[in-house]
Amino acid sequence: xxxxxQSSRYLVKRTGEKVFLECVQDMDHENMxxxxxxPGLGLRLIYFSYDVKMKEKGDIPEGYSVSREKKERFSLIxxxxxxxQTSMYLCASARPLSYSNQPQHFGDGTRLSIL
Amino acid sequence: xxxVKQSPQSLIVQKGGIPIINCAYENTAFDYFPWYQQxxxxxxxxxxxxxxxxxxxxxxxxxxxxxxxxxQFSLHIMDSQPGDSATYFCAAxxxxxxxxxxxxxxxxxxxxx
Numbered sequence: 001x002x003x004x005x006q007s008s009r010y011l012v013k014r015t016g017e018k019v020f021l022e023c024v025q026d027m028d029h030e031n032m033x034x035x036x037x038x039p040g041l042g043l044r045l046i047y048f049s050y051d052v053k054m055k056e057k058g059d060i061p062e063g064y065s066v067s068r069e070k071k072e073r074f075s076l077i078x079x080x081x082x083x084x085q086t087s088m089y090l091c092a093s094a095r096p097l098s099y100s101n102q103p104q105h106f107g108d109g110t111r112l113s114i115l
Numbered sequence: 116x117x118x119v120k121q122s123p124q125s126l127i128v129q130k131g132g133i134p135i136i137n138c139a140y141e142n143t144a145f146d147y148f149p150w151y152q153q154x155x156x157x158x159x160x161x162x163x164x165x166x167x168x169x170x171x172x173x174x175x176x177x178x179x180x181x182x183x184x185x186x187q188f189s190l191h192i193m194d195s196q197p198g199d200s201a202t203y204f205c206a207a208x209x210x211x212x213x214x215x216x217x218x219x220x221x222x223x224x225x226x227x228x
Contacts, residue, residue: 004158033215035218039221040124040220040221041220042119042121042204042218042219042220042221043159043204043216043218044218045215045216045217048215058215090158090159092158103149103161103164104161104216105160106158106159106160107158108156108157108158109157109158
């Protein structure tokens with residue numbers, strides 16, 4: 001069965017800290033995504049990656065960076081956390097377009113609070 | 116600015132009712148329209164999807180209606196059950212944008228017993 005695992009369900013950090021959110025998928029998917037979910041705004045794409053060491057900005061990349069050193073792992077980095085980055089963060093993976101439209105498989109999310 | 120607008124934000128129906136969730140889009144290049152279902156504490160999961168070459172798609176109790184000229188699509192849940200209580204997201208993507216999805220704002224559905 002498809003599995004996307006996010007390392008933490010809940011995380012509390014302080015403003016100015018560097019924060020790492022980790023995501024691992026076991027499906028050998030090429031594409032991986034990071035979203036943030038806020039009430040009324042749905043899911044907004046932060047970054048995505050279509051291959052190891054490759055990344056593309058999504059709709060709201062400011063204040064974030066990503067790292068993909070291995071195919072199965074995609075990390076989201078908050079360089080200097082701010083209170084407006086308090087949110088639910090969702091990681092997803094999918095097979096590439098060449099396999100025709102493929103569903104994105106989501107992890108269960110990390111609820112991040114920045115104090 | 117949301118490219119996919121979803122309404123209503125919340126919806127309460129009685130068991131057996133037919134909740135309807137509507138989405139509208141602006142970008143005519145969108146050509147794939149999935150719906151995702153999210154239960155509390157879980158990530159979204161694909162429920163049903165449609166392409167613009169058909170006007171309706173049914174999977175079990177879930178139906179997508181698609182109106183290409185109006186740039187609108189909607190989700191109907193027949194004979195709704197309390198177990199359908201969840202947040203529903205519509206989304207849209209373009210084939211030439213890989214698997215990137217643009218999501219609507221979500222609808223929180225509650226089905227009362």
